[in-house]
Amino acid sequence: MVIWICSAVPKQSRLAFIRNDGTNTNPVWKFVTDYYGYLSFDSQTMSPAFADIDSDGDFDLFVGKNLKGISFFENIGTAEKAEWKLIKNDLVNNQALRRVTPVFVDIDNDGDLDLFSGSQQGTIQFYENIGDRTNPQFSLVDIDYLNSRVRLFSTPAFGDIDNDGDLDLFVGNNSGGLNFWRNMSAEPSFLEKNSALAHKTLAAPIALRNLPMPFNPGSSIQYEVLKDTEISVNIYNLLGKPIVKLLQKHHSKGIFTTLWDGRDHYGKEVTNGFYLIRFDAGTGAVSHKIMLLRQ
Numbered sequence: 001m002v003i004w005i006c007s008a009v010p011k012q013s014r015l016a017f018i019r020n021d022g023t024n025t026n027p028v029w030k031f032v033t034d035y036y037g038y039l040s041f042d043s044q045t046m047s048p049a050f051a052d053i054d055s056d057g058d059f060d061l062f063v064g065k066n067l068k069g070i071s072f073f074e075n076i077g078t079a080e081k082a083e084w085k086l087i088k089n090d091l092v093n094n095q096a097l098r099r100v101t102p103v104f105v106d107i108d109n110d111g112d113l114d115l116f117s118g119s120q121q122g123t124i125q126f127y128e129n130i131g132d133r134t135n136p137q138f139s140l141v142d143i144d145y146l147n148s149r150v151r152l153f154s155t156p157a158f159g160d161i162d163n164d165g166d167l168d169l170f171v172g173n174n175s176g177g178l179n180f181w182r183n184m185s186a187e188p189s190f191l192e193k194n195s196a197l198a199h200k201t202l203a204a205p206i207a208l209r210n211l212p213m214p215f216n217p218g219s220s221i222q223y224e225v226l227k228d229t230e231i232s233v234n235i236y237n238l239l240g241k242p243i244v245k246l247l248q249k250h251h252s253k254g255i256f257t258t259l260w261d262g263r264d265h266y267g268k269e270v271t272n273g274f275y276l277i278r279f280d281a282g283t284g285a286v287s288h289k290i291m292l293l294r295q
Helices: 190-201
Strands: 002-009 012-020 029-033 046-051 060-065 070-075 084-088 101-105 114-118 125-129 138-142 155-159 168-172 178-181 206-209 220-225 229-237 242-251 254-259 273-281 284-292
Touching (some): 046 101, 060 101, 101 155, 220 229
Antiparallel strands (some): 002 012, 155 168, 168 178, 206 220, 229 242
């Protein structure tokens, strides 16, 4: 374990390196340099993060800056002796954000690292890795993730704090204390409970028939409407983020089919993985988990 500190000098900022010469359980800290890698930045503030973004066995370096997003340095050396090459000076250049604090986690369990970042505005941004584990490509999904405004200078961190197999979210800010969001996606029978409740109360006059699993964009979704009602059908990811609305119309009693081509509301193909299909009708709703797998 090492400590990384940002230090400011006139007209530039640098990374300080403090190495752990002890062990994981008994750290002994040694100051090494306040000019790590001879890297300097034209930025008042910096927030470094390390992640093996290309799955080559060593950490790459990302530096959140006061302006112009995140600088990406690939480690072209080794895990023991890093050598940094600037790949992009604006990995996710969002001019509206200041003082970006990046963190990388595989939030959707698809084998690659996604990107979250805090900001001076106190919001969290979520960028999905729509590339793969060796060739990342980040696409902005939500500029205000979970509507998690925490005053100013949000700093996110993820960890499985309750040991239930999923990542929970902690966010610091400039006012002290921590904000905590528990990830409910792995809660036992979480989805099944909600679906069962809708059926039990007969609030949602809908029943799914012959839902293909795994689902591919060529499969049809068949459902039965038990009485005349207005119905909307939507696809969500497991974080609850809307992906696309499939339909919204008035149905009479009968059996119907609809299709999802595996694209979001922008017409872009989504990655393989698990999604929720949700039927809303009248005062109730029915949700089912589906696995998208292109053939």
